[in-house]
Amino acid sequence: MTPPASTIRCAGCGYAADPDEVYPFRCPRAGTDDTDHVLTRVLRRPGASFPRGGEPNPFLRYRDLMHSCHVAAAHGIPDARYRGLVASLDAAVAAVDGHGFAVTPFARSRELSDSLGFSAHGGVWVKDETGNVSGSHKGRHLMGVLIHLAVMEEAGLLDPAGRRGLAIASCGNAALAAAVVARAGGWRLTVFVPADADPAIASRLGGLGAEVVACPREPGERGDPAYLRLREKLAGGALPFTTQGNENGLAIEGGETLGYELVTDLARLPGGLDHLVVQVGGGALASSCIQALREAAGLGALDRLPRVHTVQTAGAHPLERAYRRVRTLLPPEPGPVAVRRAMAHAAAHRSEFMQPWPETPRSVATGILDDETYDWRAVVEGMLMTGGRPLVVSEDLLAEASQLAVSATGIRADPTGTSGLAGLLELRRSGAIAGTDRAAVLFTGIRRQAAGH
Numbered sequence: 001m002t003p004p005a006s007t008i009r010c011a012g013c014g015y016a017a018d019p020d021e022v023y024p025f026r027c028p029r030a031g032t033d034d035t036d037h038v039l040t041r042v043l044r045r046p047g048a049s050f051p052r053g054g055e056p057n058p059f060l061r062y063r064d065l066m067h068s069c070h071v072a073a074a075h076g077i078p079d080a081r082y083r084g085l086v087a088s089l090d091a092a093v094a095a096v097d098g099h100g101f102a103v104t105p106f107a108r109s110r111e112l113s114d115s116l117g118f119s120a121h122g123g124v125w126v127k128d129e130t131g132n133v134s135g136s137h138k139g140r141h142l143m144g145v146l147i148h149l150a151v152m153e154e155a156g157l158l159d160p161a162g163r164r165g166l167a168i169a170s171c172g173n174a175a176l177a178a179a180v181v182a183r184a185g186g187w188r189l190t191v192f193v194p195a196d197a198d199p200a201i202a203s204r205l206g207g208l209g210a211e212v213v214a215c216p217r218e219p220g221e222r223g224d225p226a227y228l229r230l231r232e233k234l235a236g237g238a239l240p241f242t243t244q245g246n247e248n249g250l251a252i253e254g255g256e257t258l259g260y261e262l263v264t265d266l267a268r269l270p271g272g273l274d275h276l277v278v279q280v281g282g283g284a285l286a287s288s289c290i291q292a293l294r295e296a297a298g299l300g301a302l303d304r305l306p307r308v309h310t311v312q313t314a315g316a317h318p319l320e321r322a323y324r325r326v327r328t329l330l331p332p333e334p335g336p337v338a339v340r341r342a343m344a345h346a347a348a349h350r351s352e353f354m355q356p357w358p359e360t361p362r363s364v365a366t367g368i369l370d371d372e373t374y375d376w377r378a379v380v381e382g383m384l385m386t387g388g389r390p391l392v393v394s395e396d397l398l399a400e401a402s403q404l405a406v407s408a409t410g411i412r413a414d415p416t417g418t419s420g421l422a423g424l425l426e427l428r429r430s431g432a433i434a435g436t437d438r439a440a441v442l443f444t445g446i447r448r449q450a451a452g453h
């Protein structure tokens with residue numbers, strides 16, 4: 001067997017998964033020390049180029065960068081069979097959700113650009129994920145994992161008759177996406193939700209065949225109860241079907257399809273993009289974007305990285321707190337070597353930088369209220385490397401951005417989905433972004449009938 005064109009390594013401790021590892025999801029050393037362990041797919045073909053295919057399905061278009069495709073090739077599975085596998089899974093997603101995965105729109109919004117006072121050269125570009133599978137970007141993370149599991153079965157490394165159950169903790173977009181994608185693949189799924197989860201979402205999850213488990217907070221318990229119950233289930237043998245890189249590093253790779261699509265679109269934008277403003281809950285979305293952009297730059301498909309800024313709410317901003325703590329280790333204008341050194345120190349002393357937020361946060365942007373930013377390390381490093389900054393926005397600004405987004409673009413995104421725009425408003429008003437700059441935001445989730453946390 002020729003080795004796959006990518007490896008799976010822990011960004012915290014350097015552990016390298018065996019090329020035939022069936023579940024290269026979580027670092028086996030995670031939880032044994034204070035190191036931040038996240039398995040990361042590392043491309044190892046220096047001569048590889050960025051995919052230029054025109055397939056509408058991003059998992060086909062960018063397959064040359066996917067670990068599952070590399071594993072398939074290493075096991076002698078021909079490209080046509082891999083493509084057939086992805087296409088049949090996508091058809092199954094379409095049968096469940098009405099449509100499968102397709103590259104999502106990315107365009108300059110004249111109305112938003114004008115209302116934020118940008119010049120004709122600058123402006124606001126919007127990537128619209130509201131029409132994606134199950135109404136958000138979340139399915140991207142999980143489709144990547146599903147394809148990986150299917151390839152393992154195709155390669156004979158996993159017995160379809162002995163499938164373990166999948167599990168996730170979420171009560172919103174991630175859970176809905178997981179339920180759609182798991183059902184499409186014919187996998188059993190358990191979803192741990194908070195005790196006050198929106199009954200409409202719980203019932204939709206049940207309708208999709210997921211087992212829904214409500215998780216009240218136990219007296220004296222610290223951290224998110226649904227996440228704690230998930231960890232127990234995973235310890236019992238369930239597979240992490242999560243959108244958090246620390247639980248399932250391959251979820252980041254699936255999320256990278258969003259960043260790769262940006263790269264493809266930016267090739268048609270002479271001069272490139274100056275800023276990308278990303279809302280952060282658990283951090284997988286931002287981590288995926290950062291990794292995709294960095295890889296594309298490494299493959300020569302992007303001349304320069306935009307500054308990546310992040311957005312959290314005043315109710316909970318554990319990422320911003322971690323960033324501030326790392327910043328104290330650095331000079332005012334740190335170079336890449338200093339950043340890498342500081343991040344290596346931070347990753348080895350996780351609890352000094354990232355802890356669960358002490359208060360139960362509330363916000364109109366319910367999807368970014370995670371009390372911990374699980375993928376904080378990659379995101380803090382991404383901000384430091386690109387010159388971005390962490391923003392903490394008020395409820396007023398979130399509401400303003402939400403209204404402006406819908407009235408200016410007609411895209412029916414929810415307040416979490418438009419919270420990146422709240423960050424951009426803040427950056428514009430503080431003068432940190434000039435009117436001639438080009439900035440992108442991600443409208444990540446659709447407005448649903450009955451919204452809830």
Ligand SMILES: Cc1ncc(COP(=O)(O)O)c(C=O)c1O
Pocket residue numbers: 136172173174243279280281282283284285286367368416417444445446
């Ligand atoms: C619509 C939407 N956008 C953004 C996010 C944030 O993504 P992440 O948790 O990966 O930071 C979420 C998370 O639930 C979401 O639902």
